[in-house]
Amino acid sequence: MSKGTIKKVAGPLVIAEGMRDANMFDVVRVSGQRLIGEIIEIHGDEASIQVYEETSGLGPGEPVESTGVPMSVELGPGLISNIYDGIQRPLEEIRAKIGNSLARGVEVPSLDREKKWHFTPVVRQGDAIVAGDVIGTVQETEIVLHKIMVPVGVVGTIKSIEEGDYNITETVAVIETANGTEQPLTLMQRWPVRRGRPYKEKLSPDMPLVTGQRVIDALFPIAKGGVAAVPGPFGSGKTVIQHQLAKWAEADIVVYIGCGERGNEMTDVLNEFPELKDPKTGRSLMERTVLIANTSDMPVAAREASIYTGITIAEYFRDMGYSVALMADSTSRWAEALREMSGRLEEMPGEEGYPAYLGSRLAQFYERAGRVITLGSEGREGSLSAIGAVSPPGGDISEPVSQATLRIVKVFWSLDAQLAYQRHFPAINWLTSYSLYTDTTEKWFNENVAAEWSSLRQRMMLLLQEESELQEIVQLVGMDALSAPDRIKLEAARSIREDFLHQNSFHDVDTYTPLPKQFTMMKLVLDYYDAAVGGLSKGIPVDSLVNLPVREQIGRFKYILPDQIGPEYESIQRELASEIAELAAKQKEEF
Template sequence: MSKGTVKKVAGPLVVAEGMHNANMFDVVRVGEQRLIGEIIEIHGDLASIQVYEETSGLGPGAPVESTGEPLSVELGPGLISSIFDGIQRPLVDIMEAIGTNLQRGIEIPALNREKKWHFVPCIDEGAEVEAGDIIGTVKETDLVVHKIMVPYGLKGKIKSIKEGDYTVLDTIAVLETEAKEKKNITLMQKWPVRRGRPYKQKLSPDKPLVTGQRVIDTLFPIAKGGVAAVPGPFGSGKTVVQHQLAKWADADIVVYIGCGERGNEMTDVLNEFPELKDPKTGKSLMERTVLIANTSDMPVAAREASIYVGITIAEYFRDMGYSVALMADSTSRWAEALREMSGRLEEMPGEEGYPAYLASRLAQFYERAGRVISLGKEGREGALSVIGAVSPPGGDLSEPVTQATLRIVKVFWGLDSNLAYRRHFPAINWLTSYSLYDLGKWFNANVNGKWTENKGRLMKLLNDEAELEEIVKLVGMDALSAPDRLKLEAARSIREDFLHQDAFHEDDTYTSLEKQFLLMDLVLKFYDISSENLNKISIDDLVKLPVRERIGRFKYVKKDMIKKEYENILEQLNKEIKELVQREGA
């Protein structure tokens, strides 16, 4: 353990001298108030410390003490339903201890030391185990069974293990290593946040993370274990999209990181999430959620740690074999923290003042996502999908954080303020967004063999509409041929009936893959049948067909009625076209 004194204070950056035995990324306590910080640069006995709390009143000569350990998170029962700040301090426990005003230097452990959890072993004494093996379970909430794993680096024989009620620090099992050392295993383990948790094998991301949002699942799907970016200007709906994904995505655990967002947005999350009902079970969504609340009025340095804390917790649940979805809102605020600390360290700035290593830091974060085979003899498959919001100033997607992110992620959901102002939700621009995951085979095999073909036709109609709208602006609608006008009508139906979704309607907020395919098919069937008969019927009559409203309302149909309604609409469509042909012929 190294001790020194403060030499200089510059905002959240403190330079300490006399730190001979300190190491990079050691956690330190600064001043009489024992402010928490982390060493980010060492020159001889001078250590630059990133302090995660307000440093006002701190001056030269104040004591600095290194803990000798890197910034780590506590992993064990009690994580689910908890609300932590950016360095895993439990905000609810702090409020109960000292009230609503957060005091500097407060030390309250992340996991409750008094609460007892009922541990049920799943192996017997004498069993040979290795790192990652599950030795028992704790029922953490109604939705989550917490699997207790052998900590990394341990291997040997279980000498004793017993069912019972334990705190996170009590010994639940004793393991004898190959060197005949006895190691106590507790419900809790620690892991340094800046190091990814190990796994056996990374798998190809070839299964979709189903979200129930039609524009995402059909046009720009994300794979389980994939990474996506949601950039967009202020007010375009980044946070709302992430809320929808947190609620509806096909994930067992949700980790939501409010990384430097405005306090009112984080307050909405804290108020809404406990009230949201998990669609699969009807229980509170918080029973499978971990919240990291680090708002823009908190010390800027803590933003930098918050995403590492969040992704380490997410990796821990991934190792149990769960599918985890991590939402980071927003990585732009995290990059601003990097820029501030880099500036205070007087490093050579890169573009727009961001550090030159911005892209590599972003890559290190996103590459921790993936679908993997976890450590342990069982060979569990877990997935960690990361969806990062990006808030470019003024919606300028050419700025460094957005560009560095786009070089890393495989899915780009570009939000459009014009769509948002038109109340089109989700406001994902279908002309600029993309997904590089090849999931067509999965959709064809598991939903319908025509999925990829229909998706391609949908995109072609939307692209054709964009080109035709340019012509309409120049010469007017009357100059278009009947086939082109029909294309515009079909594209309008795709936009308004398929891509637009009502987040507050119980049947439209989530759309199953089967329903997505049938709705897509109905829109294309209208276009195909109309095209076949366009030489016999006027385009104006086709546009006014009563069945079009019924196609538009298909998204509000209850899930147990979709097949019957689909067949009825097709029957009505054929009947109305036939009547029109007969009338025109007469």
């Protein structure tokens, strides 16, 4: 164990001398208050330490002690429904111990050492096991079955294993390794946060992560194990979109990282998540959620660590074979913490003062997402989808964090303040957003929803793009300058925007739209467009086609319950055909 003394203090950065035996990324305890920190740079016998707690009052000569291990998280039963800070200190436990203010030097274990969990073995004495194999299960919440896995690097045979109630530090099984040594296993394991957990094989991202949000699933889908960015200015709805995805995405586990967000926003999350009902089970969403709260007034160094803490916990549940959705809100605040630490280290600044390694650090984070075959003899399939919010100053996505993120992620949901001001939610701009998973997931949609899915999507996108071009003409010379077919295009695009893309997250039915209903809604809007174009060829005036009474029913279709979709669709189809035929007959009589 390396021991040294403080030489210099610069905010959250402490320079310690006499640390020649320490290693990069070792966790250290600073001063007599035992503040937690991490070595991020070494020069000779001097170590630069980022301290995860307030450093006021520290001075030269105070002791520094290395623990000899890297920054790690505790993984085991008790993670779900817990609320941690950026370095996995349980905030509820700390409050119970010392009150509402987060004191310095407080040492509370991440997982409860006293609570007993009922362990049910799934292997027997004499069974051969390898790293990643499940040896037993613990029912952590009513929703989540926690699988106890053999730690990485352990191979052998089960010497003893027994069902019973254990705390996380008690031995539940003993493994005899190949060289004859005995390895006790507990319910808990540790893992360094800056190192990705290993897996057998990474799979192609060809299955969509169904979210029930129409603009996402239909136009800009994200794959299971995919990565997405949600950049947008203040008030454009980043947090609401992340809440919707946390609640409705087809994920077994949700990890939500509040990274440098305002305290009142984080309070909203902490208050709302326990009240949100999981639509699959009817129970609280917290029963399958881990929250990491690192508000903007907390030490800046802990903010830098928070996203690594979150993604390591997410990888652990992925290794159990679960589909995990990770929300990072927001990576811009994380990058600001990186910039502050880089400045204190006196590193050469890059663009706008961010460190030159900003892009590679972001890539290291996002590349840990993916759909994989996990370690273990049975090879479970698990996925980790990462969705990062970006908060560019003034909504300008040409700034470095947004640009570095866009080079890495494959889905870009561009939030538009103008749409938000028009009360169009989700305020995802359909002209500037994109998804590179559209092609890889196309086959899945065509096979599992409807063969026409991709063709309808392409037609809708084309209409929206043509509307944008026509709007420029309208603004210059007015609506009367447009031809009748162009007027119909504008009306069809308006119907796509208002009747399909606009979605009310506070409406019981409209908040979530299953894929078959999304397909039917796309079909209805395009059926109207095709019928109107056909009506023009029969000489029906464009104003009559724009004001068809059936359009009101098409607009209300989003509020139809899933079991009424078929009959209602057929009813609207009949009504549409009837009204077009009536107008055509009337036109024929006039001529």
